[in-house]
Amino acid sequence: MHHPDRLATPAPPAVHEDAIAADVSHRLEQRIRAEIREQGGLLAFDRFMELALYAPGLGYYVAGARKFGPGGDFVTAPEISPLFGRCLAAQCAEALERLGGGDLLEFGAGSGALAVRILGELESAEALPERYWILEPSPDLQDRQRRFIQEAVPHLARRCDWLSALPEGFRGVLIANEVLDAMPVHRFRIGETSEIHEVFVSEHEGRLAETAAAPRSPGLSAAVTALRTQGLAVDPGYASEINLRLAPWLSALATSVERGLLLLIDYGYPRSAYYQADRVMGTLLCHHRHQAHADPYVHLGLQDITAHVDFTAVAEAGTKAGFTLAGFSTQAHFLIGCGIDRFMMESMESGDPAELALGAKQLMLPTTMGERFKVLGLSQGFDGPWRGFAVRDLSDRL
Numbered sequence: 001m002h003h004p005d006r007l008a009t010p011a012p013p014a015v016h017e018d019a020i021a022a023d024v025s026h027r028l029e030q031r032i033r034a035e036i037r038e039q040g041g042l043l044a045f046d047r048f049m050e051l052a053l054y055a056p057g058l059g060y061y062v063a064g065a066r067k068f069g070p071g072g073d074f075v076t077a078p079e080i081s082p083l084f085g086r087c088l089a090a091q092c093a094e095a096l097e098r099l100g101g102g103d104l105l106e107f108g109a110g111s112g113a114l115a116v117r118i119l120g121e122l123e124s125a126e127a128l129p130e131r132y133w134i135l136e137p138s139p140d141l142q143d144r145q146r147r148f149i150q151e152a153v154p155h156l157a158r159r160c161d162w163l164s165a166l167p168e169g170f171r172g173v174l175i176a177n178e179v180l181d182a183m184p185v186h187r188f189r190i191g192e193t194s195e196i197h198e199v200f201v202s203e204h205e206g207r208l209a210e211t212a213a214a215p216r217s218p219g220l221s222a223a224v225t226a227l228r229t230q231g232l233a234v235d236p237g238y239a240s241e242i243n244l245r246l247a248p249w250l251s252a253l254a255t256s257v258e259r260g261l262l263l264l265i266d267y268g269y270p271r272s273a274y275y276q277a278d279r280v281m282g283t284l285l286c287h288h289r290h291q292a293h294a295d296p297y298v299h300l301g302l303q304d305i306t307a308h309v310d311f312t313a314v315a316e317a318g319t320k321a322g323f324t325l326a327g328f329s330t331q332a333h334f335l336i337g338c339g340i341d342r343f344m345m346e347s348m349e350s351g352d353p354a355e356l357a358l359g360a361k362q363l364m365l366p367t368t369m370g371e372r373f374k375v376l377g378l379s380q381g382f383d384g385p386w387r388g389f390a391v392r393d394l395s396d397r398l
C-alpha cells in the first residue's frame, strides 16, 4: 500500500509498455469472462480477485507490472524507510537469540528490500539467521528479489532460498508485511429483508458487473451469520468483505512451525471497527499509479486490489490453529518498542537527516501509517515478552 501522496507524479510509461500492458489486461479479461460463463454467469468475488492478482502469466502480481515504488502503483514500508527493516531486524534478533538460532521466512517479499535490510542489520549485529527463506507465489517477483538481493548483498545471497510450499519443522521468525491484504476476499451484502447475499462478478451488457444473489461459497453464510450474532453487519444495504482463506492459511502454518514467532503487519482493524455500522461499503481498495479508488473492474491486471485485515479474525484463527497471541500493536508503537528512535539517531550520522525524518514520519504518524497499520504477533513453542509489543499491547481491543 499504499501511499500515493508522498511521491512525485511518475513519468508516463513508454508507449510499447502501454501496448503490452493493454494486451495482458485484455487477455485477463477474456480469461475472467470465460470463467464467469463456466460458472453459469456468477463468479465468486474471491475467485475474481484471485484471477485479477494471480492468474498465471496475466494477474497483477504475476505479470510484469512494476507495482512497487515511484514508477509503480504503491509504496510499502520497506521502500519508504530503512528504519522499518532495522526495527524488524531488532525483533528478529531478540527472537533468534531466545531460540538459540534459527531461520527467517518472509512471505510475499515484494521487491526484496526488506530481506536486504534485515540481512544487513543482522549481519552487523552478528545475529544472522542460518537461512532466509522467501515464500513468494509470483515468479516475476521471485526473479526481481533474486536479482536485487544478489546485487545489494552478494555475500549474503547464498543464505537466501525460495520455497514453493511451507517448510516442515520450521524454527525461527516468520514475517508477512502487507500480505494478508493481498489475499482474495469474499464480498457480501445484506438485503432489504435482512437476508445475506453474496456479491458475484457477472457480465451485463458486455461489461463486467456485480450481482448479489443467494450465497454459494461454502462457509460464507455461516461467517456472516456469526458477525450478525455479534450485532455487526445487520443493516439492510450494508456491504463488506470477509477473508475465508485466512483460517486455512494459519492452520497450515501452525502445522509447519515447530518453534516460531509470526509477525503479521498490515492495515486493518479489530472486528468491531472493521464492521462498524457506518463502513457501509467495506474496505476494498484498488491502487493504480499512486491513485487509490474502489473499482476493481477497471485496469484489470494492471492495478492492485486489496482489503483491510480483520485482526480479530487473525487472532481467533491463529489461536484456534494452535498459536499463542504474542501481541497486537499499532505500527508506531511496535517500531518504538523495537528502538526506532535509537536507529534514527544512529542513521543520522550516515544518512540524509531530512530524508530519514520524512521516512520516520510516514511510518509513525497517526495520519499516515502509524495507526492504520497494525502488527499482530503469533508464537508457537516459545514465549515472549517481545520488545515490539512492550510499549503498548492492544490485545484486549481484539
Ligand SMILES: C[S@@+](CC[C@H](N)C(=O)[O-])C[C@H]1O[C@@H](n2cnc3c(N)ncnc32)[C@H](O)[C@@H]1O
Binding pocket: 001, 061, 068, 076, 077, 078, 079, 107, 108, 109, 110, 111, 135, 136, 137, 138, 141, 176, 177, 178, 179, 182, 183
Ligand atoms: C502488497 S505486496 C507486499 C510486498 C512486500 N511484503 C512489501 O511490503 O513491499 C503483497 C505480496 O504478497 C504476496 N502474496 C500474496 N499471497 C501470498 C501468500 N499466500 N503467500 C505468500 N505471499 C503472498 C504477493 O505476491 C506480493 O509479493
